[in-house]
Amino acid sequence: MWNDARVVLAKDLAVEWRSHVALRQVLPFVFTVVLLFAFGLDRVLVNDPLVSGDTVPVAYVAPGVFWLAVLFSAVMLVQRSISSELDDGAWDQLRLWGLDPAGVFVGKAAAVALQLLAIEVLLGGVVCVAFGVSVPSSPGAWLLIVTVMVLATIALSAVASCYAALSAGIRVRETLLPVLLLPITVPLLLASVQAWQGALTAETAAGWAWVRVDAVFAVVYVAVGVLAYGALMEE
Amino acid sequence: MSPSTNQPPQAEGRRSRLVRDRQTISWLLGASAFVLLALVSVLAITTPAPDYVQGEASRLIYVHPATAWVSYAAFATNVVCALLWLWPRTRKIGWDHAAGAAAHIGVFFVSMTFVLGAIWGRGTWGTFFRLRDARMASTLVLLLMYLGVVTLRQLPSSPTSRARRTALGSLLAFVNVPIVHFSVLWWDTLHQGPTLAKPEKPSIDGMPLATMLLSFVAFTVLFSWLMIHRTRIERWNDALLGDDLDTAITARQAEGRVARSGIPA
Numbered sequence: 001m002w003n004d005a006r007v008v009l010a011k012d013l014a015v016e017w018r019s020h021v022a023l024r025q026v027l028p029f030v031f032t033v034v035l036l037f038a039f040g041l042d043r044v045l046v047n048d049p050l051v052s053g054d055t056v057p058v059a060y061v062a063p064g065v066f067w068l069a070v071l072f073s074a075v076m077l078v079q080r081s082i083s084s085e086l087d088d089g090a091w092d093q094l095r096l097w098g099l100d101p102a103g104v105f106v107g108k109a110a111a112v113a114l115q116l117l118a119i120e121v122l123l124g125g126v127v128c129v130a131f132g133v134s135v136p137s138s139p140g141a142w143l144l145i146v147t148v149m150v151l152a153t154i155a156l157s158a159v160a161s162c163y164a165a166l167s168a169g170i171r172v173r174e175t176l177l178p179v180l181l182l183p184i185t186v187p188l189l190l191a192s193v194q195a196w197q198g199a200l201t202a203e204t205a206a207g208w209a210w211v212r213v214d215a216v217f218a219v220v221y222v223a224v225g226v227l228a229y230g231a232l233m234e235e
Numbered sequence: 236m237s238p239s240t241n242q243p244p245q246a247e248g249r250r251s252r253l254v255r256d257r258q259t260i261s262w263l264l265g266a267s268a269f270v271l272l273a274l275v276s277v278l279a280i281t282t283p284a285p286d287y288v289q290g291e292a293s294r295l296i297y298v299h300p301a302t303a304w305v306s307y308a309a310f311a312t313n314v315v316c317a318l319l320w321l322w323p324r325t326r327k328i329g330w331d332h333a334a335g336a337a338a339h340i341g342v343f344f345v346s347m348t349f350v351l352g353a354i355w356g357r358g359t360w361g362t363f364f365r366l367r368d369a370r371m372a373s374t375l376v377l378l379l380m381y382l383g384v385v386t387l388r389q390l391p392s393s394p395t396s397r398a399r400r401t402a403l404g405s406l407l408a409f410v411n412v413p414i415v416h417f418s419v420l421w422w423d424t425l426h427q428g429p430t431l432a433k434p435e436k437p438s439i440d441g442m443p444l445a446t447m448l449l450s451f452v453a454f455t456v457l458f459s460w461l462m463i464h465r466t467r468i469e470r471w472n473d474a475l476l477g478d479d480l481d482t483a484i485t486a487r488q489a490e491g492r493v494a495r496s497g498i499p500a
Contacts, residue, residue, distance in 0.1 A: 028249065159407075166403055170390055174287055179386060180404065183379035184411050186372075187418035213418045219412050 001103040008099070009105025012175075013114065015084055022115045026076045030119060031070040031126050039067040040131040062131040063196035063208060066123060067152070067189050073119050075154045075178050077112050078164040093232055105161060105229035113157035120149055133200065141199040144207050148199075148214055152192040155218035159184055162225045165232035188217050243364050250386035257463070262461040271453035286455030297446050299351040301454040302344050303374075308343030308458060310381065314409040317402035328473070329466075334491040336465035338384050340458065341475060345378045376415050380408040 016022055041061060085091040095105060128135060136142065163181045167173040191213035198207020279297040308331055319325045352371065353363040366372055367388035387404045388397060 162407055164399060166387075166407070169396070170400075172390070172391075176386065176390075180383040183376055183383060184374045184408065187411070187414045191467050209421070213414065213421075217414055222415065224407065224410055228403060228406065233400060234399065 001100045001106065004099040004103025005106035005110065008094075008104050009110045009114075012081060012084075012108060012111030016111070016115060021080050022077060022119065026073050026080075026115075027119055027122065029076065030123055033069045033072060034065055034123065034126050034130055038069075041065075056115045057201075058131045058133050059200035060197055062127050062133045063193045063200065065131070066120075066127045066196070067192045069123055069127075070116065070120055070152075070156070071182065071185055071189060072159065073123075074112070074116055074160045075181060077115055078157075078160040078181075079174060079177060081108055081112055081161070082164040082168050082173075091168065091233075099235050101230035102226040104233065105158075105165075105225045109154075109157040109225060110159040112161060113153050116153050116157060117149070120153065136199055136202070138202070138204075140204050143197060143203070144158065144199040144204050144211070146193045147211055148207075149191050151211065151214040151218050152188055155188055155214060155221055156185065158225050159188075162221065162228070162232060168232075187213055191217070199202040245346075261460065264463065265458055268453060271456055273447065275378050275446060275450045275453050277450065278385045278442070282442040282446055282455070285432070290358050293295045293357055295351055295355040299348060299355060300447070301450040302351060303348040304451055305454045305458045306341050306344035306348055306377070310377070310409065310412065310483075312462070313341060313381075313384075313405050314336035315410075317405040320398055320402045321406070328394060328398065331394070331401060332466045332469035333387050333462070334398075334401055334472070335469045336462055338381055338388065338401070338405065338460050338463055340440040342378065342381050342385055344458075345374060345381065360366050372391050373415050377412065380415075380466060382413065384408055451487060 085094060127133065136145075160181055163177060163184070167177050167180065170176055191210040195207040195210040195214070198204055198210070246347060275297060279294050313334050316330045316337060318340050320327070320330040320334060341467045352374065356365070356371075357363045366375075384401065388401045388438075390397070390400075392400070
């Protein structure tokens with residue numbers, strides 16, 4: 001399985017290296033999403049000294065905007081990941097190679113996860129600048145931020161890869177995939193946002209409690225993907 | 236061609252007996268559901284309101300928890316049928332029909348639970364909807380997830396492809412149900428705790444308790460009856476898919492013959 005996963009991972013990363021879709025399309029899109037949120041929410045944030053009245057600390061808003069942008073980028077990345085397989089019968093060739101479906105799943109999900117992690121690192125900087133977030137100084141807060149980032153990315157890549165394969169043979173997959181995928185990610189979004197809010201407001205203990213949801217989600221969907229990807233590939 | 240045309244008389248007899256038995260069971264379930272629901276309606280109106288503080292709105296306890304129970308039962312039925320289809324030894328198209336039926340019924344009842352809950356919430360908390368409530372949020376997410384499963388099922392495809400998609404979509408959605416439930420429970424809730432399922436004495440007793448329990452029985456019987464008929468519709472839809480073109484061509488040719496003979500169609 002691991003050898004097959006490595007082959008598929010290398011192939012998907014090579015496709016991205018040559019096409020630069022994540023770099024030239026997904027990244028500008030999520031940056032724009034974050035900036036649009038910043039424009040749309042300017043009157044409710046407290047980082048502007050000219051604004052008074054009912055305001056919300058940016059530490060509560062910024063994690064929500066960040067993880068929503070990550071969800072949108074995950075949808076785009078898996079759509080790209082599966083559409084490249086559907087051209088010229090590549091998906092059928094992948095099946096004919098006799099690769100272990102679990103290996104194909106792990107490879108494709110890992111490729112999406114690595115691209116997503118790279119986007120998240122850059123996106124984090126944009127969110128801090130756009131929303132004026134004070135970066136935490138304690139190592140505990142940073143450990144929480146990084147743990148959530150890794151777990152949520154694994155979970156999101158796994159579930160998104162499963163749904164991308166499920167919608168692979170469908171003509172309307174571009175519109176169907178977000179409809180199927182986004183409701184499933186609600187617990188992941190909730191847990192990641194709450195955990196990051198804990199990290200940014202120095203309530204790390206409360207934040208760590210939410211890491212369990214990210215971890216369970218990641219374990220469940222990696223397991224489902226490993227077990228069911230053979231049937232999903234038949235689609 | 237009818238499936239029974241070339242069958243021996245014994246098989247034909249067994250088949251017609253089976254159809255008759257199914258019709259009898261369906262009729263009995265339908266009649267029982269009607270009588271039980273009528274009884275629940277009368278009792279729900281005539282017994283005193285179960286909660287003094289909530290007043291008349293608390294009568295929704297005779298409908299709202301039962302519809303929620305049916306939606307959970309439908310989604311559980313859906314995933315069991317999906318797994319039975321996925322397992323090669325038990326794979327039969329009938330499991331797919333039942334899985335599709337359960338998904339449709341589940342979506343209907345979870346929508347009903349949501350609407351009834353909103354009406355109750357308006358009467359009790361002064362708001363139709365509050366996202367930051369564990370059960371409202373989880374019900375909404377459940378509805379959205381299974382709307383996806385139903386959408387997936389309705390896309391044009393061969394019965395086998397549709398069955399695989401439904402089964403896998405159901406499985407992917409169902410494993411998320413406990414995660415959604417516990418994550419939003421930790422988040423926040425306005426809801427009251429369990430009324431019946433708790434270690435100490437239930438919060439209601441006497442006639443209100445009996446009426447509430449009867450509502451669970453009535454809605455479960457209704458669910459069984461709906462399952463039989465919705466599964467039948469799924470089977471008919473497949474039969475129609477197979478015969479659709481032939482039927483349409485025959486009908487069109489008949490119209491043509493009528494037109495040529497000068498008789499108005």
